[in-house]
Amino acid sequence: MGSNMIMIHPGGERMGGVRLSxxxxxxxxxxxxxxxxxxxxxxxxxxxxxxxSGQAVYGAENTPTTVYGVNQDYxxxxxxxxxxxxxxxxxxxxxxxxxxxxxxxxxxxxxPDGQNPIGKVIRFGTIPLRIIGVLESxxxxxxxxxQDDLILAPYTTVQKRMLAITHLQEIICxxxxxxxxxxxxxxxxxxxxxxHRLKDTDGDDFSIRSQQELSSMMSSTTDTMTVLLAxxxxxxxxxxxxxxxxIMYVSVxxxxxxxxxxxxxxxKGRDILAQFLIEAVLIxxxxxxxxxxxxVGASLLVNLLASYPVFxxxxxxxxxxxxxxxxxxxxxxxxxxxxxxxxxxxxxxxx
Numbered sequence: 408m409g410s411n412m413i414m415i416h417p418g419g420e421r422m423g424g425v426r427l428s429x430x431x432x433x434x435x436x437x438x439x440x441x442x443x444x445x446x447x448x449x450x451x452x453x454x455x456x457x458x459x460s461g462q463a464v465y466g467a468e469n470t471p472t473t474v475y476g477v478n479q480d481y482x483x484x485x486x487x488x489x490x491x492x493x494x495x496x497x498x499x500x501x502x503x504x505x506x507x508x509x510x511x512x513x514x515x516x517x518x519p520d521g522q523n524p525i526g527k528v529i530r531f532g533t534i535p536l537r538i539i540g541v542l543e544s545x546x547x548x549x550x551x552x553x554q555d556d557l558i559l560a561p562y563t564t565v566q567k568r569m570l571a572i573t574h575l576q577e578i579i580c581x582x583x584x585x586x587x588x589x590x591x592x593x594x595x596x597x598x599x600x601x602x603h604r605l606k607d608t609d610g611d612d613f614s615i616r617s618q619q620e621l622s623s624m625m626s627s628t629t630d631t632m633t634v635l636l637a638x639x640x641x642x643x644x645x646x647x648x649x650x651x652x653x654i655m656y657v658s659v660x661x662x663x664x665x666x667x668x669x670x671x672x673x674x675k676g677r678d679i680l681a682q683f684l685i686e687a688v689l690i691x692x693x694x695x696x697x698x699x700x701x702x703v704g705a706s707l708l709v710n711l712l713a714s715y716p717v718f719x720x721x722x723x724x725x726x727x728x729x730x731x732x733x734x735x736x737x738x739x740x741x742x743x744x745x746x747x748x749x750x751x752x753x754x755x756x757x758x
Contacts, residue, residue, distance in 0.1 A: 415599070493539055495559075658742070
């Protein structure tokens, strides 16, 4: 969606102690858009945004979608590219021309036979729109939204012909770079407060969000999931470690006479300790190897069947083997120590 994108919405105003919904407010005007364009030094692209949801129709085909009213900068801000045809012009915006660009999902639904949509006239509600361009496919974003299910039209067309409004529902900007996002937000905030004649004691009648905010929200959710998975993995390791300890206890008990015999012919305690520690580590590392094979296999299967992108980091495989080794040593130490401390005479006599 663009790492340096900034979104400005109306909102934050109270009336009679009740905070109004952004849909009920008309605080963003074209003057705000023009001032942001001309008075900021940390913003490169600015686009108004108004939208209307409904049914797009062509012939016998139809699909529910959303028309976004924007300007030419929208493509740069959202990183869209025109695959076929062209973007609408400044003249189209001034005259509120009935032209549009369509995303791939809309194209596939309205033109299932594969015909070229350029020049075709579709209907959105009661408004005819002539297709002058087709956007390159962007697929789904990280929140699961189809970025190809849209129609782009001049914002004046959506304002005047579809919504009959003069205000803006949203202003979308692009900071010079991601590092200057905070400075750009500060500039925009000052401009809007000045334009809206807000006092120092007044709250903002707009809200500004950046991709960094959305990223931090998603990171917070991801961190929670990471902690949850770490707890589950910790419980699994504990259960696996107890299993290894039990196996080693059984092994020591079954091989008590063997241990006594080895010690009687010269084996030292450290030799017995090493023998059982190596056995415990081999058991855990073998389990780790099987786990890695199944994990990689399952990841590739998900990639193949669900088309989810999968990236297996080498450090995660190395870490898993390290954890397996530590688990084997930790839980194998006590049974091995017990075996090393056996009295050779008593061990030989053990039945």
